[in-house]
Amino acid sequence: MPALPYVANAVISGTLTGIVYGLMALGLSAIFGVVRLVNFAHGELMTLAMYGAVGAFQGLALDPFLTMIAAAVVFGGFGYVLQRGFINRFIHRPEHLQMLLMIALAIIIGNGLLLAFGPDARSVQTSYQLDSFELGPLLVDKARVYAAVAAVVATALLAAFFRFTLTGKAIRACADNPIGARVAGLPVAHLYAVTFGLGAASVAVAGCAMVQLIDVTPGLGPGYTLLAFVIVIVGGLGSMVGALLGGLAIGVSEALAGLLITPSAKSMVSFGLLVVLLLVRPQGLMGPGRR
């Protein structure tokens, strides 16, 4: 059993990463909860944003946390257009066709990135990337802290949007009762598109936050899509609080597994957790109670 400081570091590091995971999963959860779409291209969107951050850093010397703001806007708009102009036609088609559509997009984006940038890893090396905060025996990466802070801010903004704005409430209405929303005259296609845009924006922000924590390769997509799904299912499909809690749970368990077992066993824990949860409580931690 490693010494307490190591465990504490792992827990803190895992929590911080988990917050970013939570933001990423939040996007997926919102899209699924509202539009009822399983976004298999979620990870690829994040990877795309990461490459954007890399490009902005190498080309324009922009710090990823600045790029983040632009990325949110760009991806938000792109997501809106994608949903409104394209995916919307598939809303009423069978579920498996929607899944296949998103899988197709995922393949195209992911391999498009491979075509454009090649398979080699890219990274962003800011001046503070290797610095850490020292709190007694604890060592916390600055980049990780900033990432978590950015994620918290983004999440808070999202939460405020859904809670306090008219559009946000309308979107929640759509999620609760799509037919009723239509009958009440809500512009459902527009609201779906806003939701997708927000989901894409959140994942772009998460990507820019993560870009200093990992190496960027074109093949990151599927791994993060799966991770987002694990988080969403652990937390409860369609529950945003659940996505955040799930993110934390996964972040911490990954970090601990990396410390206590071996680093490569990290994802095993996530998937193991997924399996156990699907068997024991398929509706997730925050999902509605079993009938």
Added chain:
Amino acid sequence: MPLLEVEEVSKAFRGLRAVAGASFSVEGQSITALIGPNGAGKTTLFNLVAGVYRPDRGEIRLRGRSIAGLPAHRVCAAGVGRTFQLVKPFAGLSVLDNAIVGALNGERTVSGARARAVAVLERLGLSGKAEVAASHLTLADRRRLEVARALATRPSLLLLDEMMAGLRPTEIDELVGVLRSVQREEGVTILLTEHVMRAVMALADQIVVLHHGEVIARGEPASIVRDPAVLDCYLGEDAAAGEPGA
């Protein structure tokens, strides 16, 4: 021994009593109708016999053997065929293929099942539509297909769930005639639930009346329509207007 015995059967859903202590029996080769106002528990009782629900209390016996609580496919294997109130045809399959699926219950080979299916379709007047996709049928024909499919399984007891709903009077009379001849020629016993009194009076040898989940009357149609308890709760002036069919 009666073919079907329902003894003191009760079923509640989350505290709401759907059926309470219902008892009746059905003699072989006869037609029994289960009637009662909406919410009386007819469909629940039906589904209890068909194996959709398990009774909380009581016993259901087919030819002396208990079938209460058996899963639906075992109930069918025991000799009970059923139709659904909202018809459930295999939409993508042809009429003949629908019937073959049913016939495979009693036949070992597909060719044997096909022969049985053809015969059953003939009986139900659907032979001309054998190759039509089930989704393209009219409502009346879909009802017949439901009956044909259930009949193809070679049941001793046929459960018909509100087969007449939504049909025009001529269609009702046609279906009544078909059911009568099916009962006669196949020797099958029929238990049906119905709102359409015209059909009930034309078909039933025995009527069982349900109200608030309890059996309030049992007997021949002629006596049921005069039973004060029945008239009181349900039939009203319909009894005077409705006449036993020819």
Added chain:
Amino acid sequence: MTSDRPADAGDRRRLAPITAFTVAVALLALPLVGSSYLVSVATLALYLAYVGQAWNVMMGFAGQLSLGHSLYVGLGAYVAAGIFVHFGVGPWAGLWLAVAICSAVGAFIGLLAFRLRISGVQLSLLTVAFAELARIGFDHLDWFGGPGGLFLRVADRNHIDLLGFRGPPAMYYYAMLALAAGALGLCAFLLRRRPGYYWRAIREDEIAAQALGIDTFRWKMLAVVLSSAMTAIAGVFFAFYNNSLFPEQIFGFGRSIEIILGPVIGGLGTLFGPVVGAVALVLLGDGTTEILAKAGVELPGARQVVHGLLLLLVTIYLPNGLWPPLARALGVRPRRL
């Protein structure tokens, strides 16, 4: 169905057997006249057609979208390769063990799906999770080579060793042809008999099927187990054809997607869909790579982008796949699973 003049209808009906005969002759003669590159591409197409057909059994018959079928390919491959490398047990015996293990795993997943009623997105994700668990697991199992891979003796191309399944590319080609044709035949056979009727009924309306005496749990389990068993065989072939196995590669999510692309593009739930889809994928995908190579360009990822575009176009414009319109052109009714 067409209502042309009788002469047209007759010509159309003759087209199908003629096409079938031509295709059969071409397939049998291919290794004799084609280059070794063509043979390897054709083997790949047949492999995809076979494994797609195996996957289609689970989707078409049991209605479950498995996005983790690479699990069975990988398990089958590693089991057969493992006992070959460590104990010298040949592939024909290893085959049985692989099938047994994959069937058991398939049955387990079936139990989860049908007894615990996990379906739709959750089930698809569960299948992915199992494949990922296998990937990570095998990365840590040194007996199977770990992340560095498991290597088999490379085949002597000039000597046909049927027992050890080593030989020239043509041998592998004919083996895969036999498998693909066998799978097609098996599915066609099953479709005509009781299993076909019952599976279609369950797919259409499970409750109505139960009311007709069908034990839907048993039949759905049968489809899932059959699917996993068939896929296991593909894994064994893969091991002895490629001679090297890496967990990252064989259990990967991309592999699972590759498996479903064929049937989806060809036509979900149809008999010939997986074949048509596999051919389209290989023609367009590897065709593109070939053209680029001839132009002196090597672009990793190009093939997959083509696959993705094909999937996208089919999903938008031909959601029932490429086979139904093709079938109509040949005057054949597309047989649905």
